Amino acid sequence: MPYASFASMPCALGRPAALLGERWTLLLLRQIFLGTRRFEDFQTTMAISRSVLTDRLNVLLQEGVLKRVPYQDEGRTRHEYRLTEKGRDLYPVLMALRTWGEKWMAPEEEESFHLHHRDCGGGVRAKVECTDCGAELTARDVQVTARVNSDG
DSSP states (O other): OOGGGGGGSSOTTHHHHHHHOSHHHHHHHHHHHTTOOBHHHHHHHHTOOHHHHHHHHHHHHHTTSEEEEEEEETTEEEEEEEEOHHHHTTHHHHHHHHHHHHHHTSOTTOOOOOOBOTTTOOBOOOOOBOTTTOOBOOGGGOOOOOOOOTTO
16 A cells, blocks of 8 residues: 555544654654754754755644744744644654653663653653543553444
């Protein structure tokens, strides 16, 4: 199946995979969540080419994940990139990938940055839970059923 066709799949995982599946997109989102907002700063911190960065930013803008916000720099108007609500809602996705990556793909001696809750200092993790009772769930706890079409 061609990569582009994922975007039109009737699948709640296929469509996001089409948007987020390119490696620079996830790393770009990581930088945005870490506070990077300006084109030149993305280029410097990520060692990404201008053309790839421009393409990834444009895709995220078109999808409504980012918005461009003007600012003044040396007397001229420039733009920085800010997350929209849609973009901020990706935070748990990135945290889940980070948690998995640290557990299964990072050498033990590798020191990564740590995330802490600002209020109490506790660690941060992604969690899957039941919307009714709040129980933490694994794949073994979830039953999949077909969605019933309400059109008739």
